[in-house]
Amino acid sequence: MADGADLDPAERERWRLDTLREYRIMDTDREPAFDRVTKLVADLFDVPIALVSLVDDKRQWFKSSYGVNVPELPRNAGMCQFVVTDEQALVVTDPLVDARLRDNPLVTGEPFLRFYAGVPLRAYNGAILGTLCVIDRKERPAPDAREIERLEDFAAIIMAEAGLRRTVAERDEARHMLERALNFSGIATWQYDARTDRLSTQGAGAELWGSGFEATLATGNGFFDLVHPDDRAALRAILEESIANRTPYLAEYRVLNPERGVRWNAVRGDWDGQPGSATLTGVSIDITEQKSRQENANLLMRELHHRMRNLFATVSAIISLTRHAASDVDDYVERISSRLDALNRAQNVLLSANFMTGSMHALMREVEAAFPRIHWSGPDLLLPENALVAMALFFNELATNAAKHGALTGENGRVDVRWSQDEGDGEDRRFRLTWAESGGGREVVPPERTSFGTLLMERSVKNNLGGTIERHWEPGGLTVEIALPARWREA
CATH class of the missing domain: 3.30.450.20 (PAS domain)
Structure with missing residues (x-):
């Protein structure tokens, strides 16, 4: 409930203290708006002491005090605690006969209080934050209902001023938070x-x-x-x-x-x-970052467009040239499918990276997945898109030929692929790769004619990569050696 009526005493006290903290008024400096009220109340009631007393869990602190110089008292030492606890006005005309107060040090010693009248300082939600009280050192009759009503009116003025301070503090805090949020954003x-x-x-x-x-x-x-x-x-x-x-x-x-x-x-x-x-x-x-992302996206789209055109051109050339090399429709479909699989392996590597470069190891894992008896070793290198496609086609032609005519036709056949790059950084530095077949179940002999696959490998190595290729038909199987300019950096 907003007024705390349904809370047990401990919860109600926590609710009251939370409300007091909302006002951000405890331990603030003296302010003329509050001091004018206590002076006016003291004059009106003809008493030496008037207080605006705020009560927290351990003390009663005086936001404004007329007639005393102490800034605060322990909560259990003053009389305001009873106004807060009972949530109603308290009038004491002779504390010496009040069981709650007769042993109070403010009664038995300085300033020897003999009269107290206090009314609640009620917050916007009904919580009692403290009191507006008048105090005298001599006994005096109880104020009448009209006088208590006046004291309550002044208490309402006090809380209106406190509410204004609370609103200003919340506004300033909200503005500060907004400024910080704007700075961060x-x-x-x-x-x-x-x-x-x-x-x-x-x-x-x-x-x-x-x-x-x-x-x-x-x-x-x-x-x-x-x-x-x-x-x-x-x-x-x-x-x-x-x-x-x-x-x-x-x-x-x-x-x-x-x-x-x-x-x-x-x-x-x-x-x-x-x-x-x-x-x-x-x-x-x-919006610099957004602009940068937009420019990168535009660049990427242009790069993808360029690469798609290259890919379609490569596919078109493969389809056209394979048509002349195939012996029948089934052979044509098989050859086309195999070479498109090679292109797909290259694209998978590019897509898993940044579209512009691909890992040599990633490409070899794709080749090994399609042809499990191919074993490989060498440093991981970053190949640009055109080189990656050329190497994918090169490996596909060799692997397909090995599966049809070479080492991979036999159960014990295997292929070992090894590569390295020359030391140093001179212009004659080379990348060297060896494809070595072994364990095949049949004799390996040079082909009678140059096939499209051979032409495709030579075009990939010589034209696209600027290298050389040598093939040796050894008794144990085909060996292919290529040498290229060492332009690829290690991954």
């Missing part, structure tokens, strides 16, 4: 007066425009000094059109940030809703 808010050219900003100004931006951004003309020269004329035209037609001000522009270099900002503003208003209010947002 790279957003600045601003207001521009078109009649006076005055510009005010809040938020991430230093992040958007650089340190020392305040002096430059005091005016609209000063702002344009921070805009990239190539964007100033267009941005001025957009602002002038917005001023002339009272239309929203929307633009993206570059700024010359002295610490962060050229940055992209987006600005969104609109006019105050009052007729004839000359105040334009808006936000500026750093």
Whole structure:
């Protein structure tokens, strides 16, 4: 419940203390608004002491005190605790006969209190935060109902002032949080007066425009000094059109940030809703990262378009040339499928990386998955897209031929692939690879004619990679050696 009526005593006390903390008033400095009330109450009731007393879990602290100099007392030493506990006014005309108070040190010793009248300081939600009380050192008759009512009216004035402080504190805290959030988010808010050219900003100004931006951004003309020269004329035209037609001000522009270099900002503003208003209010947002991602996406799309064209050209050439080499339709389909599988292996490697380079080890794992008895070793290298496709086709032609005519036709046949790069960094440094078949169940002899597969391998190695290729038909199986310029860096 908002008023705490359904809470047990311990929970109700926690609720009361939480409400007291909301007001952010404990241990604050003295304030004239409160001191005027205690002085006025003391004069009105003709008492030497008047207090605005706030009670927390351990003490009663005096926000305003008239007639005493102590700032606080232990909670169990004063009389205000009973107002808080009973949640109603308390009047004591002779504490010496009150069982709760006769042994109180403020009664038995200085200042020898003999009269007390206190009313609750009631918060917006009904919680009792403390008291407004009047105290005398001599006995006096109890105040009548009208006097208690007056004291309660002054207590309401006290709480109205405290409520105003609470509202101001919450507003300042919210504004502070908003400013911090704006700073963290790279957003600045601003207001521009078109009649006076005055510009005010809040938020991430230093992040958007650089340190020392305040002096430059005091005016609209000063702002344009921070805009990239190539964007100033267009941005001025957009602002002038917005001023002339009272239309929203929307633009993206570059700024010359002295610490962060050229940055992209987006600005969104609109006019105050009052007729004839000359105040334009808006936000500026750093969109450099978004612009960078957009440029990268555009670059990637262009690169993908380029690579798709290359891929389609390669597929077209394979289809066309395979047609002349195939013996029948089934042979044609098989050859086409095999070479398209090789292209797919290359694309899988590229897709798993960055589309632009691929790992030699990743390619060999793809080849090994299709032809399990191929074993390989060598340093992992990063191959550009054209080299990766060429190597994929090269390995596919050799592996397919080994499965049909070479070592992989026998159960014990295998292929060992080894590669390395020469030491040093001279222009004659070479990448060297050996394909060695062994354990096949049949004699290996040179082919009677040059097949399309052979031409495809030579084109891949010589034309695409700028290397050399040698084939040796040894008794134990085919050996192929290639040498290329060592242009690939290690992964």
